[in-house]
Amino acid sequence: MTSHETPLFYDDLEGTRLEAWKLLTRGVADRRSAFHTPTIATVGLEGAPRLRTVVLRAAEPSARLLRFHTDARSGKVAEIARDPRVGVHVYDARSKIQVRLDGVARVHPWSAPRAQASWEASRPQSRAGYAQAPAPGVVISAPHEGDVREGEGVENFNIVEVEVTAIEWLYLFHAGHRRARFVWEGERLQGEWRASWLAP
Numbered sequence: 479m480t481s482h483e484t485p486l487f488y489d490d491l492e493g494t495r496l497e498a499w500k501l502l503t504r505g506v507a508d509r510r511s512a513f514h515t516p517t518i519a520t521v522g523l524e525g526a527p528r529l530r531t532v533v534l535r536a537a538e539p540s541a542r543l544l545r546f547h548t549d550a551r552s553g554k555v556a557e558i559a560r561d562p563r564v565g566v567h568v569y570d571a572r573s574k575i576q577v578r579l580d581g582v583a584r585v586h587p588w589s590a591p592r593a594q595a596s597w598e599a600s601r602p603q604s605r606a607g608y609a610q611a612p613a614p615g616v617v618i619s620a621p622h623e624g625d626v627r628e629g630e631g632v633e634n635f636n637i638v639e640v641e642v643t644a645i646e647w648l649y650l651f652h653a654g655h656r657r658a659r660f661v662w663e664g665e666r667l668q669g670e671w672r673a674s675w676l677a678p
C-alpha cells in the first residue's frame with residue numbers, strides 16, 4: 479500500500495477491526511514493526527499512570543489476547559496484582575496508524591504450563607535477563623552491579639496475558655482521518671464487538 483492509495487479498510491468498520499488485529503499479529507514476528515514493541519500502561523501503586531515498552535510475544539484475535547514476558551520482581555507485576563486494568567499503545571509512523579487498547583491483565587508464574595512453553599521457546603540471551611542478581615528497579619551503588627548474572631533465573635520469569643476489552647483506532651489519511659472504537663460486550667468467552675466511528 480503506498481501512502482496515496484485508499485486502503486480497503488478505510489470506510490469499513492469490520493475491516494478496520496480486522497486490520498488492527500492483523501497489525502498486532504504481524505508485530506509478534508516482525509521486529510521492524512512498531513507493533514513489535516507496544517507501550518503498556520498500568521495504574522501505579524500511588525494511582526498515577528506508569529508506562530513502559532515491552533516486546534509483544536503473542537496476539538490471538540479469537541481469544542482477544544496479547545502476551546508479553548516480564549520479571550516477577552518488576553514494578554508492573556505488583557501494579558497488575560493491585561489493579562489489573564491496563565492500556566496498550568502503538569503508533570506506526572509508516573502506516574500512520576495509532577492503536578490504543580484497553581484490557582485486563584493476568585500474570586502467570588513460571589510454573590504455569592503456558593509460561594513454561596514460553597520459557598522453553600525463549601533464547602538463552604533472553605533467559606539470562608531473568609537471572610540478574612539485584613531485582614529490576616532497585617537502587618545500585620555502581621552501574622556494573624546490574625550486570626551480575628547467575629544461572630538462567632526461570633523462577634523470575636512471568637508471562638502477562640492481556641484480555642483486550644476495547645480497541646481504539648486512528649488512521650491519519652490525506653482524504654480524511656478515520657477514528658473508530660470497538661468495545662467487547664458480553665462474557666469473556668462469548669460476546670461481540672460493538673463498533674462505532676468516532677469523529678477524529
Ligand SMILES: Cc1cc2nc3c(=O)[nH]c(=O)nc-3n(C[C@H](O)[C@H](O)[C@H](O)COP(=O)(O)O)c2cc1C
Pocket residue numbers: 515528529530531532533534546547548549552553554555614615
Ligand atoms: C525495546 C524494549 C523492549 C522491552 N521489552 C520488555 C519486555 O518484553 N518485558 C519487560 O518486562 N520489559 C521490557 N523492557 C523494559 C521495560 O520497558 C521496563 O523498563 C522494565 O520492564 C521495568 O518496568 P516496570 O518497572 O514498570 O515494571 C523493554 C524495553 C525496551 C526499550
